Amino acid sequence: MIRKKERWLDKKNNIDKLIFGVFVCCVLLLITDFFYEKHSQVFVESWFGFYCFYGFIICCVVVFGCKLMRKLLMRREDFYDN
């Protein structure tokens, strides 16, 4: 019988810690934007936290786009089989 060993990631508590860690990193990275001189090649780069917001928004847009695509393009798994 397979011995079931409790892993660190099995505890929901630890996953919450990880997520909190990611959140803290994001906040710190956003704050860093105040502390360095920007040499922007593209005008939008000079906006405060451009990369943060663009990254976040793009991912959300992609996922919403995907939900729409699924409605249009998703077929059953054996679609090409017969």
Place this chain on the structure above:
Amino acid sequence: MIIDYMTNPGLIFLFSAVVICWMPLNWRRCFTLLIPIITFFYIISLNPGDTQTINYMGYEFVLLRVDKLSLVWGYIFCIAAALGIIYSFHQNDRIQDVAAIIYSGSAVGAVFAGDLISLFIFWEFTAISSVFLIWASRSESSYYAGLRYLVIQLSSGLILLAGVILWAHSNGQIAFNLIGIDSLAGKLIFLAFGIKCAFPLLHNWLQDSYPQSTESGTVILSAFTTKLAVYALARGFSGTEELIFIGATMTAFPIFFAVIENDLRKVLAYSLNNQLGFMVVGVGIGTELSLNGTACHAFVHILYKALLFMSMGAVLHRLGTTKATELGGLYKSMPLTTVFCIVGAMSISAFPLFSGFVAKSMILTAAAGEGYWGIWLVLVMGSAGVMHHSGIKIPYFAFFSHDSGKRPKEAPTNMLIAMGITAILCIYFGVYPYTLYSILPYPVDFSPYTFAHVITQLQLLMFSILAFIFLMKVGTYPPEVASTNLDTDILYRKFIPKILNWFSKSIYTIISKNQILSDRWLEGFVGLVKKYHGLDGVLAKTHPAGFMVSCVVGLLCIYLLLYLFG
């Protein structure tokens, strides 16, 4: 030792393939690994400017042309072949071993070919040999996918041949240098390269066929065909502005397909498409920085993409599937494979200190520097997207996510060694990119590790991760569903067969409905033929030789009379 007779390094592979196909397993294993290693050292011994030419039928065939562009691809193709061979050590499949050697050898050969006809020959060799890697799965679906793949690859070859013939006819020479898309020949060659490079709408052969191959077959396949096409584009079409827009499209649209796809190897095939987009943009911009970026990106991309395919191959090897719906929680029993997969994921996402970062930032800087800020925005979107579908999705759904309860054994040792070496290379080139920069086609005046570069990239990636977590928490992230997603392959897998079917059925119906009429036509036609060619027909009669001679004499007399009095 001074090598005084140089030839194309690809030929070492091709001639060795003839030998290894007769060898017993253990000999074959050692020898197949030796081939790329020997070729690698041979390529190192070559110097830019080395050539080997043969004059034949009024054309100059350049079997070997060494310059800094071909050397980059030569090195990485040998490294990829060696890693792929180590990865496939656990299996005993003669056809696959030989096909892999011929395939990688012809790709190396094509890179060092200096004329279009030699390129075409190696090009076709890659197409024909690679299909055996797809068929190596020996399943019905891989058989049909292989056939579709072969038709598309050979079509690319035929279009290339047509282009080359036109080019040779109009220019009187066949040297493979800058071609451009102004002439019809140029357009045809461009299209041929575009098919192999998986341009938008011509891309689906890649997602259709690569996931059908065996675990090691896909690793080998992922390295060569498409990167050879990128090389060919960089050689023949650098600075072609259309490529910038084509490349940008390639970085954007596969993201959507990759996010909704259930088969993780197919997700990687879409992500391969997305990565090619960056390289194509680099070729299109055509500056020294962007071409360096393309070469650098092709180099590191081959490594991290192989690593990702290797980790998924290990899962396939142990569980027989890479469908996200059937995986999850595998990190518990495959910890090393998980670590290697994460290294590949971080490299493809271009995390600082990983190889993707030092290459991708070059192309982005080049695009922004040349004023293509719209394209630049799409490329940044592509970078965030790749984080999403390859950086997070692949490791998360395979190794973490919900626990599938499956506890497969860790990958075989040879797979772990191959993955380990690839992972070390991914980190090495990320931490110390200057080795890689020193072999690029143009002098490099670029530093990836500026404070701004590192911070902005981390901002982009960490906020993409945050978005993923947010979407998972609110339940918006599309759940994994066992499904097929329609792509352009529906055209040739459903629509065209349906139209042909309808067409043949309609003809049959028309014929059967007009049976009486057609019978009458047929009878009339047969009667006519019988009348003239039948037993007593005028045209089928035999005549005595004397009669025929008299006729000939008569005709000659008439001709003579006409000649004398006419």
